[in-house]
Amino acid sequence: METIADNQKVRTAKKLEKMFGHIDYKHPPELCPVRDVMSVASDQWSTLIILWLGYFPILRFNKLKKFVYGISNKVLSQRLKVLEADGYISRKAYAEVPIRVEYSLTEFGQSYVEKLLELTEWMQANSPKVLANREKYGLL
Amino acid sequence: METIADNQKVRTAKKLEKMFGHIDYKHPPELCPVRDVMSVASDQWSTLIILWLGYFPILRFNKLKKFVYGISNKVLSQRLKVLEADGYISRKAYAEVPIRVEYSLTEFGQSYVEKLLELTEWMQANSPKVLANREKYGLL
DNA sequence: TTCATATGGTTACTTTTTGTAACTTACTCT
DNA sequence: AGAGTAAGTTACAAAAAGTAACCATATGAA
CATH class of the missing domain: 4.10.910 (30s ribosomal protein s13; domain 2)
Known part of the structure; x- marks a missing residue:
């Protein structure tokens, strides 16, 4: 009934x-496609990696580690693998000693980072409001 | 030197x-302002909560829980608190029995969800590519 | 020769965050 | 009396993340 x-x-x-x-x-x-892509979008480290690769076309492991401030080797290495597998970035290893590995955005990753940059613009513009709110609620 | x-x-x-x-x-x-706002943007549950509140102006706890498929009471309750404290949503409790609580976006949250929707549009359009990539790399 | 540095990671161990499922309070409907 | 509802909370288990040491190989310095 x-x-x-x-x-x-x-x-x-x-x-x-x-x-x-x-x-x-x-x-x-x-x-759900939104959730699916969000597995990358909603990961802070992946997002920062992609943003930095958006600023600099080619970055090596240790350079990336400096830019993505605070990330550990373990997580950086893991995220790079996933991002490569999902087609956002490509990895080129040169048989030198010590080995040289270059990471860069694919065309797909490039199209993504453009969208992402629009969101970070909003973030930069509105960050003061978030901080103000947090202060108001005694979270700072 | x-x-x-x-x-x-x-x-x-x-x-x-x-x-x-x-x-x-x-x-x-x-x-870092980007990271700061990203603490919300890069959380899948928070993002889904905000998106649903963008579709429906007012949602109650259990309705939200149905829409944000798979979220637990614990995490939903926790995220709602943070989102309220950060000024994205507002919470109105009515002294009825059983208690009725209504969640909605603030003006700030509204402005955020508009940006977020642009990103989800990209996600919907490009999801097939991600899936194709994953298949290519044998992740499916 | 031996120590230090650099590269691009990996590994074992600890801590934090999530998820799961049962429970709560107070009232209504059957 | 027993079940159901609303908006959560709580205790415990599982998963994810952070930490720091380690690896091979080579170059340059003491």
Whole structure:
């Protein structure tokens, strides 16, 4: 038997489907494109890596480590692997001694970093507000 | 004494300062505006919460929990607190029984979600590429 | 010769963050 | 009386992240 709550659920589900089929109410996370790409976007280290590669076309491991201030070898190495596998960056190793490895954005990564830069512009402009809010709530 | 490497460092540092004073080479993370705002942007759950509140102006705890598929009570409750403290959302509790709590975006949160939506549009458009890359590298 | 430095990582161990699932309070509906 | 609802909290387990030492190989310095 259908209750009022059920009715509401159905209406909501239909409304959702119309408005944004891409984020379905009952969508398993692993099938949601937003979440999928967000596995990179919502990782601070990956985001910083991509941003720095957006500023400098080619960066080597240790240079990257200096720019992405505070990252550990372990996490940097791990993120680089994932970013490469996902097609954001490419890795070129030269058979020199000591070995030289160059990281750079792929075309895909380049298109992503452009979007990302728009978001960081907002961040820079609005950061004072966040800080003000935090002070207001006694978080600083 | 200044070595070639040191020279390069100085030049790089100056170049950086000119190009993007906002992400300083030796900047402590806690003073970097991008990282600061990114503490929200680079959290998947916070991002999804804000996106849903961007679609529906007012959402209650359990509704939000259904939309942000897979989030636990614990994490939802925690993220809502932080988002409120940072000024992205506001919380209104009504002294009813059972208690009713309404969450909505602040003006600041609204301005943020607009930027965020631009990024998710890119995600939706480019998700197939990510999936293709993953397949190519045997990650699927 | 031996020590120090550099590269691009890896490994073992610890700490922090997440996820899971049960529980709470106070009232309503059956 | 028993179940259900709202908005969480709590204790415990699992996963992720941080820390620091280590690796091979070579060059340059003492």
